[in-house]
Amino acid sequence: MSLNSIFQYFVPKDKKFFPLFEQASNNLIDMAKLLKELVNLADVTKRKDLCRKIEDLEHRGDDISHQIHLELGKNFITPFDREDIHTLASSLDDVADFIHGSSNRIELYKLDQITDPMIEMADLILEATEDVAKAVHELRNLKNIRNITDSCVRINSIENKADYIFDKAVGELFEFEKDAIALIKYKEVLSAMETATDKCEDVANVLESILVKNA
Template sequence: MSLNSIIKKFLPKDKVFYSIFEQVGANLQEMGNAFRAAIEETNETKRTQMLRALEDGEHKNDDLTHKIFVELGQNFITPFDREDIHYLATSLDDVADFIYASSKKMVNYQVKNIDNYMRDMVIVIQSAIVALDKALHELRNMKNLRAITEACVLINSLENQADDLLDNAIINLFASSTDAIELVKLKDIYQDMEIITDKCEDAANVIESIIIKYA
């Protein structure tokens, strides 16, 4: 092996990691937009098709996460801590997983009536993903730390909003539902939707940790 080849092997491939994380952010945005569009769709048949299509986004995110792990295995030097890269990739993958889990349960449970709690929750989810995508793009050069911090603070605030929505949804559900099976189904969906914002917050916490260490 030539000296140049050895040197290249140990040089940090910043652009590779940043590029993949940006692709993850873009994919999550597409999933968030599609999830909201599906929930706002009034035609049940079309809504079901749109919800099922979210599986493609989840698979795409799995592939991108795998690429990050492959790069971790092949590169001795990384742009920031290997553990942070791993935690960030895992948290982002969890966002995609729970979007798909929520959509899959809506299909499997044959939810016919989309209520205002689901509509409000998906708006919060979409907003959190937009903020997360912004923070991911700013990681590439870390020149605009305020933008990263503001995005992370916004995600934390949106997660609190999702908590409140979940509480109100469950209170209303137990106060108004007389169908035990329907109650269990809706409660399960509400909780999965709220977990999406938890996972966005987990990713934001990793990003904040990274800028504290390296900014």
């Protein structure tokens, strides 16, 4: 048995970090579901209500992230590297920020029409957050490493798809959109959505780093 395995055996299992990480990842799914509902909403007058709900969840994510950092300051023994705990919390918070940023731009820019690429992006964001949550929930015991790595691979694939959709959509905007202001608005929304998938990939990278250090 390796020294690291012996150490892990004596680390208390009832720490608050795992439940907090799970809450943060579940919160991302809730935000992504609302974003998907937003871009598929036929009645634009109801957008404000959905945007407010997403903003409330983003604030909840901030509170969870703050609690994780508080626990980091109070606990000498942590389930894995302190720097990785900090980075994972920050990465999850970044995803929430850009999901909120996407919905906020849709509302602020008062987009008349939601485009197909935006709907596709919202679907991909939801898929990515679901895999983030699956991987995070497996962190408790690190017994199902394959499940975590599979989720990370899927997140990377989703991010690649989002890149393609973003590049193609922006290319078409420059080719067909004659209104410069509308072009900027749509590009900004698409950029925020694409960045949300980038941030999910950042979470996957942190999770893979944790696996390497605790293998």
